[in-house]
Amino acid sequence: MTAPVVEAVDIAKWLGTGAAQVQALKGVSLTLRGGELTLLMGPSGSGKTTLLSILGCMLTPTRGTIFQSYHLFPTLTAADNVRLALDVRGDNSARALAKTKDALAMVGLAHKAEAFPLELSGGEQQRIAIARAIVGQPSAILADEPTASLDGENGNAVMTLLAEIAKDRSRGVLVVAHDPRILRFADRVVHIEDGCIVREERGGAVLKKDESDCAIHDHAEKHDAVQE
Amino acid sequence: MSLIYRLASRNLFHDRLRFIATVVGIVFSIVLVTVQLGLYLGFGRVVTTMIDHAAADLWIMPLGTKCFEDPSTLDERKRFQALSINGVAQAADGLLPWNLVEGSLDALAIPGAVAIDRSYFGRLGVSGIGDSAEIRGHKVEVRAVTNGIRSFTTTPYVFTTLDRGRTYTGISANKATYFLVRVSPGADVESVRRGLKANLSDVDVLTTAEFRDRSRSFWLFGTGAGFALFAGALLGMIVGTVIVAQTLYSSTKDHLNEFATLRAIGSSSVYIHKVIICQALISAVIGFCFAAAIGVIVVAATADTALPIVMTPALTLVLFLLTLLMCVISAVAAIVHVTRIDPVMVFTR
Structure with missing residues (x-):
């Protein structure tokens, strides 16, 4: 088993204030290992995106992030959108340009380097977003429903790409997903409901079904919680 | 990049x-x-146009003079006292027009001759050399024309001989507003100034730069x-x-x-x-x-x-x-x- 690239322990999160306050995460622990694509599945409001966003903000220097709606900069070319991920971290050397070309080539869009996002299809935009996420060679890649806005063909292409990236044993990929059609790309599937991880599967076998996990942390949250 | x-x-x-x-x-x-x-x-x-164009190392003026336009006067005797100070080469009580575009300085010696700036033709009711006008009931004739010597007040500058200038402005023949001192070659301006201050009572003795600053300071900040x-x-x-x-x-x-x-x-x-x-x-x-x-x-x-x-x-x-x-x-x-x-x-x- 490879070393963990992300290890979150006992994450709790409250959203809102006063009477409207709800607990989005109730003491979630999750380990993401290199060389595997983990699917985080669950119904709407279960806490998937909240967990992903917390992981994303905790891991600023070492993660790449893929958003549901791409969030490409419309006024920058595809190449500049990718290079931006390096530029914001202070890498604006000639090597950054080479890394950008490599990342675009990896997602199969080297020929679209000078195109603006509006000139690209939805699938191409998501692949540019993936290139942006991987250009810094992060150990963890977090993807928030990367196929949500795509048709079946483009969704498959994107997931194939992410699965390919996850073959690298130094990288772990965590994908938040609704769509059961992408289950086949996952090495591991983690189910979350009501802010708790309720089930974990690997290769069809159930590895964990620990209902008590949340109950324990419901009591511990007062001192461990990440409160808003 | x-x-x-x-x-x-x-x-x-x-x-x-x-x-x-x-x-x-x-x-x-x-x-x-x-x-x-x-x-x-x-x-x-x-506000310092006249000071900038006067050929003077030191200015002698009535004590407390605020600016070039200050009408306070000095007695002519002070000019002679100034001339007796070691290092004073010249103590003039007038200054010459510059930027002459028509006529000549010599022409100002003609009785009633004045030099005015061409920008004041309209206001003074003249159109050029040879035209006549009146200053306080005295008939004058334009004999020289300058370019760019403008006053920031509503009153134009008019150049003439010292005596006629005194007559037109009603100042006594033995009075002047300033004495412009040129020091002898090699003389130290500061030493000459000290000599003038020590021997002349009730006067300020300023270098051109100091008088410029005082005048500018008065008009810009005093007003x-x-x-x-x-x-x-x-x-x-x-x-x-x-x-x-x-x-x-x-x-x-x-x-x-x-x-x-x-x-x-x-x-x-x-x-x-x-x-x-x-x-x-x-x-x-x-x-x-x-x-x-x-x-x-x-x-x-x-x-x-x-x-x-x-x-x-x-x-x-x-x-x-x-x-x-x-x-x-x-x-x-x-x-x-x-x-x-x-x-x-x-x-x-």
């Missing part, structure tokens, strides 16, 4: 209408400041004119800052999602602040270029007026730095706003 400039410029030019509004705000503000500070410089020069000009310049700065701040703030709000994306992909706050400041500086440079072009036109248009707006390289540099400063200050509100961005917002859209 960093993408900061590219991001900033494209954010700016993306919304052309707002960009135009920003530039117009900067141009309005900087032209206003240019006019005020240019007037300040012009006023400062005009409040300088404060009014500075207040106008400050108002221009405030208006400009508010306009630029408002447009930068709304631009930042429109691009909030993009700034949050920057945060979410690993950008530091400093990087985002640099983008906003870069936007402000690009606006500043473009706005300044337009303002400078308008400033050149304004300077040219006022060059021949009684109070020209003066532009110097130093003032241009100051205005440029002020423009940059104004725009950077304007960026503060946008920076404060963007500092509060939570990158999580990107995950929820």
